[in-house]
Amino acid sequence: MTQTPVKKTYDVVIVGGAMLGSSVAWFLSDNPDFDGSVLVVERDPTYEFTSTSHTNSCMRQQFSREINVRISQFAADFVKNFRSYMGGDERVPNIPIxxxxxxxxxxxxxxxxxxxxxxxxxxxxxxxxxxxxxxxxxxxxxxxxxxxxxxxxxxxxxxxYFDGNTLFDWWKRSARERGVEYVTNEVVAMTKNATGTRVESVTLKSGEVIGCGTIVNASGPRAVLTSRMAGIEIPVxxxxxxxxxxxxxxxxxxxxxxxxxxxxxxxxxxxxxxxxxxxxxxxxxxxxxxxxxxxxxxxxxxxxxxxxxxxxxxxxxxxxxxxxxxxYNTFDQNAIVGPHAEVSNFLFVNGFSGHGFQQSPAMGRGTAEWIAHGEYRTLDLTPFHFDRIVNGTRFVEKAVI
Incomplete structure (x- = not known):
């Protein structure tokens, strides 16, 4: 059964509420410089067929590029100190690696x-x-x-390895408690402005047209179906x-x-x-x-x-x-994050090619920083921007499984 959003417009609309979408939602809710409204649209609230539900929840620093090592080091620190990162909430369990x-x-x-x-x-x-x-x-x-x-x-x-689903469950729960709205629905169309430089609204399967300030594509293996609504092709x-x-x-x-x-x-x-x-x-x-x-x-x-x-x-x-x-990112098997060069308010969190769980803390945090500040404040994620695909410059990572 589909659900209707409470509002007619949101500062951020996240398409997909699994691990990456919920990471972005939670980190936005945790960012002191962001006080906007967030809507997460998830087509299947059971998450039965998502990559999240089929993960092996692995964690490694063994990559050949420094930024990938740093991303996983933050993930390890986040997991080991999960309750602290979640504000010291005593309901939050400790998660061992x-x-x-x-x-x-x-x-x-x-x-x-x-x-x-x-x-x-x-x-x-x-x-x-x-x-x-x-x-x-x-x-x-x-x-x-x-x-x-x-x-x-x-x-x-x-x-x-670690219990990644506990992270996921608490990100959803905490984000909701902090005001993020999750609805069971599906984005079926997007409308851009006259110049094609921004997505102005999304149309839901239930018929509502919802205005948005920023759109985040967190659609997992279905990422290209979401991007095509904005006229964008991605190799996922x-x-x-x-x-x-x-x-x-x-x-x-x-x-x-x-x-x-x-x-x-x-x-x-x-x-x-x-x-x-x-x-x-x-x-x-x-x-x-x-x-x-x-x-x-x-x-x-x-x-x-x-x-x-x-x-x-x-x-x-x-x-x-x-x-x-x-x-699977067929271009170079690495994540695609950050904004589209022409449709500037369309952000990617896509193409993780099996690395999504261990990279989700850093990618959620970085995407929230980009939305709140227009720049990265911690790890520089620009090597993963969509521009490299347009330019044909692969981000080579030798340790892909």
């Missing part, structure tokens, strides 16, 4: 050199990443089969990603880091079980409503790779699995 770390495994000299270069950058940023030889990896984690591995990177400090499409929860007949004697196998399959400890994931062999765009699983992927690819890398995983039992969507 399960710091099992990421373990990138290199099976060739070129990738090993890239890992070493990235480790030096991360260390310069204060991250705890260590570049490890095969023997060092074997000593720390003797369960790996390392016959084809020559080196790896690992970080046990503020890197692993839904790509299917698979997650598997399995039980081992012979559990490991220590925590399994989130291990990125050279094949592209990744695996980690998940409570008393283990989690694995991967892209499909062919990776086309899929329909927005296509969450059908390819069950052959587990039997033919994932399980054999797990058993090869960790021989104790030859005897495992699949307990659960699902398919979710990346909001």
């Amino acid at each position: 399960q710091s099992y770390g990421y373990m990138y495994l290199a099976d060739n000299a070129e990738f090993a050199a890239t890992l070493h270069e990235s480790q030096q950058l991360q260390a310069a940023c204060g991250a705890g990443t260590k570049h490890m030889t095969r023997d060092e990896i074997a000593a720390a984690y003797p369960f790996y089969n390392l016959d084809d591995i020559i080196a790896g990177n690992h970080n046990l400090i503020d890197e692993g 499409e839904p790509r299917k990603r698979y997650t598997y929860i399995f039980e081992a007949e012979k559990p490991l004697d220590r925590d399994l880091p989130l291990t990125i196998d050279p094949s592209g399959v990744h695996m980690r400890t998940d409570g008393t079980y283990y989690l694995a994931g991967c892209p499909p062999g062919e990776d086309p765009a899929v329909d927005y409503n296509d969450f059908t699983q390819d069950h052959s992927l587990w039997e033919n690819k994932v399980w054999p790779i797990l058993a090869n890398r960790i021989p104790q995983f030859e005897a495992i039992k699949l307990r659960n699995s699902w398919a979710g969507h990346y909001a």
Whole structure:
């Protein structure tokens, strides 16, 4: 059932209320220099098919670009000090980071050199990443089969996974308590001014025309459907990603880091079980409503790779699995944030390509700063602006999973 907004016009209209949209909404509500009205329009309040609901809630500093490292460092600090950031509200739970770390495994000299270069950058940023030889990896984690591995990177400090859905739930709850309005509805059209330089209003599925000062596209994999209403094309499409929860007949004697196998399959400890994931062999765009699983992927690819890398995983039992969507930026697999160059009040928070949960605190904060001040006051997010796509200048990040 659709809901009608209370007002006829809002200072900010956010299209999409999942993790990124709610992050922007909360950070606006927390910004002392912003006292405007905010409307969040969400088509499905259950969030059942959003990337948010299918996330693995991972956290890492292991990136090859400094700004991506800094973004994740803020996320780690935000999670560890969540109650403090939420104003000391005693209702807000403490959220630990399960710091099992990421373990990138290199099976060739070129990738090993890239890992070493990235480790030096991360260390310069204060991250705890260590570049490890095969023997060092074997000593720390003797369960790996390392016959084809020559080196790896690992970080046990503020890197692993966390309960991202608790962040999401509290951002929504706190934003509402502070006056942000959420409605179950859908933006179906936008009207620009005569010169085409601003979006003046949005039309809702229920028929209302709502004026807006700023429009924020937080539509996840559906981002291009939203941007097209303003006459803007963005290179974001839904790509299917698979997650598997399995039980081992012979559990490991220590925590399994989130291990990125050279094949592209990744695996980690998940409570008393283990989690694995991967892209499909062919990776086309899929329909927005296509969450059908390819069950052959587990039997033919994932399980054999797990058993090869960790021989104790030859005897495992699949307990659960699902398919979710990346909001995949086909241009360079990095986020698109900030304003459009011509439609100046149209802001992007799109194309995170699997990094949305861990980047959401910094991106929400930065977008709120842009709206409130017309500039970034903390991290400079201009490398992620849409201009790079217009100019054909890719933001190259070597550590994309």
